Amino acid sequence: MSIATDVEPSFLESENTLASWLFTKDHKRIALLFFASITFFFFIGGFAATLIRLHLANPEGLLQPAMYNRMFTMHGIVMVWFFLIPSIPTTLGNFFIPMMIGAHDLAFPRVNLGSWYVFNLSGLVLLYALIMGGIDTGWTFYTPLSTNYASGYVFAAAMAVFVNGFSSIMTALNFVVTIHRLRAPGMTWMRLPLFVWGIYAVSLVMLTATPVLAMDTMLLAVERFLGVGMFDPTRGGDPILWQHMFWFYSHPAVYIMILPAMGMVSELITCYARRPIFGYAGMTMAMMAIAIVSFFVWAHHMFVAGISVYSAIVFSLLTFFVAVPSAIKVFNWTVSLHKGVISLDAPMLYALGFVLLFTIGGVTGLMVATLAVDVPVHDTYFVIAHFHYIMVGGTVSAFFGGLHYWWPKMTGRHYPELWARFAAILTFVGFNLTFFPQFILGYLGMPRRYYTYPAEWQPWNLLSSAGASILAVAYVLPLVYLGWSLLYGRRAEGNPWRATGLEWQTPSPPPKHNFETTPVVTTSPYAYNPEDGSYVTQDGTAYA
Amino acid sequence: MPSAAATLKPEIQFATLDQQGETAQLGIWVFLATETLFFGALIFTYYIYRMSYPEQIAHAAKDAVLWCGSVNIGLLLTSSLTMVLAINAAAQGRRRELVFWLVATVALGVIFLGVKGYEYYLDYKDHVVPAANYVEKPGEGPAGEMFWVFYFVATGLHAIHLSTGIGLVLYMLWRVSRGEITPAYYAPLEVVGLYWSFVDVVWLFLYPSIYLVGRS
């Protein structure tokens, strides 16, 4: 086997024409293609965010009101559909799911490649809408503002979201089928790494939520394009129906963002604490529970929107139920540090940052789930801060953690550890400085989507803007040093972190079809022994 | 034997052709689940409005051309039959029969679209096409127009799905002519058959929703 490994070139080197990348069926290459796409959109969305924070540094602002409105709309749409939702699944998931379950590729490689093309197609449609002048409806497209009043390219933007959904569905379908059908011998469900569970749960949510949004945007586009009534109250329509269907998708979408991050962090904590995860079965059940219960809570975005009081009570109660599995997970991650051998490498710093920020986002989620408290803070900066703690503090931290963790495997090069730790700490500091003041602003009563505000709120806004500039540096920094490491980084061996997952039992970077022979799995995923530092990889090899 | 079948190997990620075929089937079923939700959401909006404006929408729905919808449900049920017979013929290696049933399936699909087109023409003459020539009828109010928006969105999407299905069956005919569909491996045809029958199922629910409820 070792001879064969020497002979077969890595997936990066096996063939390097443009066509070999654009028409590749290799999940690892497709993952890198996705990487390029979502990095591009991350910086577009980040650019808009930077402008927003610059603008809000003082009440007079920087941009014209109409331009400001277009900026936050663009920030929302790009970040939600073109970065956060695809981020972990299409890149890290695409690259590592087959490797972690011991498969040679995803079940449907052509569908996988198609997903990337569809994603870029929807991205082009969105860019067209943005370049032609953008839209000013907010990413939620609430009717009748979006259908009858907003100027701009609402139709094109809605179509971009519609087409983007196909990409989500294609990717998710691939994962579900692959995880069901292509696990290596011995890889039972209770031996799956938690990242695989996270991706499985998220795929389930994507598959069942996205079609409803697709139909909703479809009807919106029809109404906007043809000028017929569907959600228009003057023609008998119900604007709140748009919101019901929108949030039927967009609430689970929050879990689409966070579930893979939860899986990711479980990998990181076990590897850098060198001990098994505390309560593996509980973790898997919690993730599946979150995936399913996330569909029962959508109307908590609508407590003040004019739904019936009875309905609001039902949804509030259900929302508290979805918080229980999240609480279990936080508890388990924390206890997983107990009696470990903890090294604070960059991925672990990101993971610990994730747990803290997710906890803050989670407990403030309890506050907005409480009906009476949601009444004053709904649609204020309190909610903005809350969901950024989950999506940016949570998902983006986990994404960066995973990116660093697997960087040697993906590229065959080590990232510079000191710089990476610095960036991780900077992210944490910058993030809190940006978003914590927004909790205060929110309870003081600053509504979201305001291009100007009373002068008395300026100190908090200024603080937030200052934090945002730190955060911007912390996000650009990895781009620089990771890029540098591609050329000058130290060569990485197969398993530099001495981790147990199957993906590490290949050379770095892995060969084209991952494994020479299909591995046979004999152990649970995190067979680390903190007492003597030994560990057993999933294919059964024991190391001292 | 055609050489394609003799040299047929599973793709790298599969151990056997059987595993590959079954995985493809599972894939299309998962896809059909998303389609269920897609059309289900449309029917959901329809019934929300129908609940709110029962009389007005029932009034508008009486103008839908019942015979067209009924003929079409017959055509689609029949096409599901021809499709399954085609799959049986493929599995049992009866190639002439296979081609015959596939052509029949395409023909039924095309006739369906023809009838649908004629129905649209009748609708147009009846002035019920929103955004084109809609004229509000007494007793219907704005809800009447909402019915017709639903009608055109639903039947239009269904027609797009059916046209895709026709394209896929034609593609299968092409693959049959190249000898790629054999008793050893006919999973692609099964996948197309599943999709085709599902498009039929969608119509089974659209049909009573549009043409039957509230007729009496």
Added chain:
Amino acid sequence: MKVDAKEAGALPFVIAWLLMVGLVGLSVWTAFLPIGVWSPIIEFTVAAAQTATIFILFMRLKGPPSLKWLAAGTGFFWLLFLYGLSMTDYTTRSSWPS
């Protein structure tokens, strides 16, 4: 009667097809009877029966891989969430319809 593709004859499918076409007739007939809420109930029971026939027989839901059941059911099951939970709002909202 064999229904597996490898050995099935046409007969079971033709019988099922005849049944389903007959059910369409039943549906249309009851649509014109003055039986109030029963007529949509019958119409949708017919649709469900036809769907079950097509799923189980024509689309061979019984065969391997067994997970097909799960996938086929999930779509309908999830629709229940959408329909059911929305009804908590639509059946109790006082200002609807306007």
Added chain:
Amino acid sequence: MYRWVPFWPNTASLQGVVVNNLFIAELALCVLIVGSVLAMMATFVIRYRRGSAASRGELVHKTWHWEIVWTVGTLVAFLVLFGWGAGIYVWLYQAPKGDIEIYAVAKQWMWKFQHPGGQGEIDTLHVPVGKTIRVVLASQDVIHSFYIPEFRIKHDVVPGTNQVVWFTPDKPGTYRIECTQFCGVQHATMIGNVFVMPQAAYAQWLANQGENESLAQQGEALFRTYGCSGCHGANSTVHAPSLDGLYGSLVHLQDGSVRRADEAYIRDCILTPRSFTVAGYPPVMPDFSGQISEGDVMKLIAYIQSLSSRNTRNVDSH
């Protein structure tokens, strides 16, 4: 209260105080949770850092015991919070009869208020302290949201329906009214002020607004202009339901359902009468949707309301 905390908003209504207490309780719980997670994490990271000599033997393994304790504990805490919040919410969103009923129309990008005595204001609202104020909200175009941070009340204003919010200001002063639902380019400027005045000053202010036809009187005039009185009037020969005493009563509809005749109901009946045919009456009333502005609808509602309050309570007393 709480003014010594630089980041705490003022609280100026009964509702504000009630919500605030819950908010503080939740905040304390949040600090407790985040604090314990942080403390545990910090302890473990320091104690079990790589190279430390702390014993790693006997990992806590079999976990159901802990999991169940932790899960049930959080669940109980959550249920308490839920119940507390839901109780207040029901109270906030089921407006009682107010001392003063204000009609508000939101449109891009302003708030238009009308007092029962017919006085109109734009982007300002004068109310007396200590009275229960009911605000009936309608929107002319898109969804807006009526929010007064100091009162801790908010409600979306959805076009096509009426919504009601209520509050009892308990401190004189000037507070901001904000729109919190993005409503177009000038969303951020859709800000008004509510002036909470001592009752004497409020009476003075009302008197200074000059002679006005009351809202109900204006509604009565519209009642004739739109031809409503032809059928609903006392001497009409058409078989139409009488509107005396309608407001607040229970109405039996043709389809068997029963509705409370509140503002939203009356509005619906005017705009789409066919959906609300009253039991025992022919469905002959024409559809007024799209033909009456939101402001006029509100005046008509005020008039119909006054038909019942003549007997039960005296609207014009304040």
